[in-house]
Amino acid sequence: MIRYDALDALPVRGALPALHEALEGHGTAVLVAPPGTGKTTLVPLALAGLLGGDEAPARRVVVAEPRRIAARAAARRMAWLLGERPGASVGYTVRGERVVGRRTRVEVVTTGVLLQRLQRDQELTGVDAVVLDECHERHLDADTSAAFLWDVRQTLRPDLRLVAASATTDAEGWSRLLGDAPVVEAHGVSHPVEVVWAPPVRPLRPPHGMRVDPALPAHVASVVRQALAERDGDVLCFLPGVGEISRVAGRLAGLGDVDVLQVHGRAPAAVQDEVLAPGARRRVVLATSVAESSLTVPGVRVVVDAGLAREPRVDHARGLSALTTVRASRAAARQRAGRAGREAPGVVYRCWAQAEDARLPRFPAPEIKVADLTAFALQAACWGDPDASGLALLDPPPGGAMAAARSVLEAVGAVDSAGRATERGARLARLGLHPRLGRALLDAARPGAALPPRACSAAAAPPEHSGARPPAAGDFPARSTAPGVPGTDGALAAGGSGGGGCGGEVVAEVVGLLSEEAPREYGDDLVSVLRAARRGGDAYGARWRAEVRRLRAAVEGGDGGPQGPDGDAAVAGLVAALAFPERVARKDGGSYLMVSGTRAELPEASALRGAPWIAVAVADRPVGRGHARVQLGAAVDEEVARLAAGALLTERDEVHWADGDVVARRVERLGAVELTVRPLTGADPVLVRRALLEGLRREGFGLLGRSAEAELLRRRLAFLRQHLGDPWPEVTDEALLARTDEWLEPELSRARRRADLGRIDAGQALTRLLPWASGQAARLDELAPERILVPSGSRVRIDYGDPGQPVLAVKLQEMFGLQRSPEIAGVPLLVHLLSPAGRPAAVTADLASFWKDGYKGVRAELRGRYPKHPWPEDPATAEPTRYTKARLGR
Secondary structure (H helix, E strand, C coil), X not given: CCCHHHHHCCHHHHHHHHHHHHHHHCCEEEEECCCCCCCCCHHHHHHCCCCCCCCCCCCCEEEEECCHHHHHHHHHHHHHHCCCCCCCCEEEEECCEEECCCCCCEEEEEHHHHHHHXXXXXXXCCCCEEEEECHHHCCHHXXXXXXXXXXXXXXXXXXXXXXXXXXXXXXXXHHHHCCCCCEEECCCCCCCEEEEECCCCCCCCCCECCECCCHHHHHHHHHHHHHHHHCCCEEEEECCCHHHHHHHHHHCCCCCCEEEEEECCCCCHHHHHHHCCCCCCEEEEEECHHHCCCCCCCCEEEEEEXXXXXXXXXXXXXXXXXXXXXXXXXXXXXXHHHHHHCCCCEEEEECXXXXXXXXXXXXXXXXHHHCCCHHHHHHHHHHCCCCCCCCCCCCCCCHHHHHHHHXXXXXXXXXXXXXXXXXXXXXXXXXXXXXXXXXXHHHHHCECECCCHXXXXXXXXXXXXCCXXXXXXXXXXXXXXXXXXXXXXXXXHCCCCCCCCCCHHHHHHHHHHHHCCCCHHHCCEHXXXXXXXXXXXXXXXXXXXXXXXXXXXXXXXXXXXCCHHHHHHHHHHHHHHHHCHHHEEEEECCEEEECCCCEEECCCCCCCCCCXXXXXXXXXXXXXXXXXXXXXXXXXXXXXXHHHCHHXXXXXXXXXXXXXXXXXXXXXXXXXXXXXXXXXXXXXXXXHHHHHHHHHHHHCHHHCECHHHHHHHHHHHHHHHHHHCCCCCCCCHHHHHHCHHHHCCCHHHHCCCHHHHHCCEHHHHHHHHCCCCCCHHHHHHHHCCCEEECCCCCEEEEECCCCCCCEEEEEHHHHCCCCCCCEECCEECEEEEECCCCCEEEEECCHHHHHHHHHHHHHHHHCCCCCCCCCCCCCCCCCCCCCCHHHHHC
């Protein structure tokens, strides 16, 4: 029996005529409706013709929600409004669960399920309308679904009706995306929500990665207690993740007649149902962002908002991708506050200062801008648009992220060199897994993959067996071609059809663990986590087992394979390594070096410590650290490492400058990890020459022989280059290194080590750069002499340390009688006039001015100190001398 009283109370009913008109005339519409108006529940029923009597056309409607909990809740609410149970007129499909009957006309699905359906059946046969709910959240699957649906409508199904629905969204942007679709607004009954600012007494440290300030849960719990004391009604508290929910719940223990409920994506279905039903006692509901939209929690009059959210981020430089904690956007804060005013006036306690509010981002970051795009790129390739340039997207995918995604897809054989999806790629896309995990599922569970015999018959090698043999020719080719994937590394893309492999059951179990984030208390060793999940009677265990059944069905056959402890360890390591080959890591000192080049560290209490090799499945980067921190991994041996990361296996001669000399060796590497190193004799002369040049670049031309003479010549040439230009050569380090073939050959080509460089006469070699062809080389001593004749008859060395103005340091008495400063190449020398003891007395570039104005002061200061030396009153006309008065007299 239809509950018309509840349906009539939904404010969105007033917008239905405009929505029907928009869809009849345009086929698409953007519906903007505040929280609590009924857009998620009433609109699909109306579009399906389930409320209008016999005259209303019967249509099949698919509603796409961003989360499983929202999909189930929306379907159950609609079924309740019709007086039915889910599976009759209204059903739902989420990953691992389908409740749909033959009479179902409204089906609520997650956006991920919708994408899978579109890839299988682009026409969406039998579907008349699709509602994309909560599109403001900008989840990647939702954006992709909208782009595919618009493509379907434009090319295959012009009759397919599309509705983009949200409470807070970029209505104009979505309108443009859907062909200038009409925007329909629903104005609900707005209950006022009072804002109470409740910042902590002391500022909290900003979140980093998954970590938040430990003081946050304590502060949020105190604000919840304050709200319970000051206000009536249930309290809905928003926190960033499951860990924070658990810690706040612990601090709220002992509230007496108040029930504390925890709702998140991993919560049991029974708890989710309890949250969405009226409670007999007062309740505090601790929730992640799953409660921001789509769900109405009855009885809520108070919202406590911690102001944080979790968003995906990818670190391409380190090959890490994970959720990270960020400040919630203003749009999210409005959505959260609106939960307090759905049924009556309410209040929101915001756990930050009012002054901070204006600095919050306006909207959450679109996932397409910040997330790992590997799965998106595969979806686009399977759709026939590898670079996604033809897809109708609000934001284009970043080029760098798409390039990184393409490289992963090529490595696993999902796309060819042109980016087009292969048959294997199409199968990976249908698995409903990240392509990395899909690759591991197929290759670990099936024969035809080039698996080493031991990988499926024993546990990872213990420390004493770390020197495992390299794969034999029949085990795993370093470079081969996967079936049907031209030019792809078989090392990564191998995998055939049929059953067998490593044991489909255990493989599915491990892949299920990696696709369904396990509770942290299970540990960081994948094998221990697997056994904890098998034992667990918690909500995670039930959901994991359902996923394992789904994955097991996707890999038909494969019942054989190892069982028991050794088999668990072998399969766990193999699956993790196949899924994340660039994160295979070898112990190197106190940390592990991944083949990607990133270092990783294990917690002190980790069960993996001491393993010679590990495969890192989940990692993050702690605050202020350059190394990754392993959160989940498995021990492997070198054989499995070579198997999984075989595309990165190389053996080459390496000749480089290290520790002050040429080092030549033959190195076998797995990415950044050195496997074997042997001394190399008879190294390629080209590589040796390159190493010697690197030594000169690092340590300078002082490595060459007679460097003092060479340095003086360089300075003289630098002076001429600066003041006369061509044809005098540029002699900076960079210029000389660029022209070694002109001045340092053939000596450099004969050198093999540092000692050989020391036997090269650098000064003689540099003369090869002089402008001999123009005849200017013969003027070197004229234009830039090493020494200059001064009035006393001495030949004094010129200091070319500053090529802008060389220095002549000479005793003052030797310059008597010289009317003007000496010049070379037309440049006056900077004369440092010295005392008889050789100490600086004056500096001048204009000797005539000095004799006239400066000399008197110097004479007055020094004549008493050096009475044996001449100090004439008129130095410009005096006789220059190198001697004292006594010697002059003789």
